[in-house]
Amino acid sequence: MYLSAYGGDETLYRLFFITRKQRRRFLGIAALLLFICFCAISGYNLFSNRTVGCHIKDLAEPVVLAEAQPNDITEGMPTEEPPKMAYLTFDDGPSVVTEQILDVLKQQDVPASFFVIAADNNIKYLPTLKRTVAEGHCIALHSCSHAYNKIYRNTDAFWADLAALNTKLKPYVSEPPMVLRFPGGSSNTVSHKYGGSNIMKDLKQQAEAKGYIYVDWNVCARDALGGNPSPDTIARTVIKECKEKTKAVILFHDTARNKNTAAALPAIIQWLKDNDFTFDTVDHLTESF
Numbered sequence: 001m002y003l004s005a006y007g008g009d010e011t012l013y014r015l016f017f018i019t020r021k022q023r024r025r026f027l028g029i030a031a032l033l034l035f036i037c038f039c040a041i042s043g044y045n046l047f048s049n050r051t052v053g054c055h056i057k058d059l060a061e062p063v064v065l066a067e068a069q070p071n072d073i074t075e076g077m078p079t080e081e082p083p084k085m086a087y088l089t090f091d092d093g094p095s096v097v098t099e100q101i102l103d104v105l106k107q108q109d110v111p112a113s114f115f116v117i118a119a120d121n122n123i124k125y126l127p128t129l130k131r132t133v134a135e136g137h138c139i140a141l142h143s144c145s146h147a148y149n150k151i152y153r154n155t156d157a158f159w160a161d162l163a164a165l166n167t168k169l170k171p172y173v174s175e176p177p178m179v180l181r182f183p184g185g186s187s188n189t190v191s192h193k194y195g196g197s198n199i200m201k202d203l204k205q206q207a208e209a210k211g212y213i214y215v216d217w218n219v220c221a222r223d224a225l226g227g228n229p230s231p232d233t234i235a236r237t238v239i240k241e242c243k244e245k246t247k248a249v250i251l252f253h254d255t256a257r258n259k260n261t262a263a264a265l266p267a268i269i270q271w272l273k274d275n276d277f278t279f280d281t282v283d284h285l286t287e288s289f
Helices: 010-048 098-108 128-134 155-169 199-209 231-242 259-274
Strands: 084-093 113-116 138-141 247-253 277-279
Touching: 084 098, 084 259, 098 128, 098 259, 113 128, 128 138, 138 155, 155 199, 231 247, 231 259, 247 259, 259 277
Parallel strands: 084 113, 084 247, 084 277, 113 138
Antiparallel strands: none
8 A cells, every 4th residue: 555655666665664763763862852951951050059159140230439539729739649459359258269269369478358158068168267367368257148038038137147157157267257248249139129128228237336347349350150251351350440440349259160260360469469559458448348
């Protein structure tokens, strides 16, 4: 019957039969590959979520400092250039990368400030803080959990989380730090989803009343989770933003995904030195920034 349908050409029939079979096999293989890809992506996302820390989409915009304007008395008179200051700050550590960062800082002989957390994924690296303190760097507060939906639920939740962080830091830091950086920055909007539009205003007022200085940034390395920028890209980003500044508070990140940040530091520090910046730590700032 099949032969008559194809004009008695057995070869044509076999070719058609094989082609249909191959088509079914191809569709089966394609479906299997799509399923494997879906599982791989799902597994990657699950693994990625284990790393706690800042996400670039949640960060507030860098602070823009107003430049001093000449007045009628001083206009035209020679003025002394203000000293250039650089504050290297690292959020979300300590991590497996912290030792690499400390090695660079030691080699370059510059201090830095570390806004630390104590979440499950980095708790085992807290002993690294002993070296951090011993080498003259500043330990500052970021949060314990870094979970926006937890810490920004209300102001009491934020301070309870910070108290938990101080408890975990006790074995490594002699005095409780009085400098903090709000996760996402002091003008973030991600907190509004959980604690309302006034929560950051309330937290800033409470922080000052408690004697804390909170520190934002005006230079962002854009090395937060995602994208994995190269060391050269990170260095160029920071240098570009520092060129017109006399006070540069630079935001870096210190997580397992920030090996390229550590690799970018020598070029950044050398550029800052070549352009007459002096390095300091944020505990020497006298007011919130």
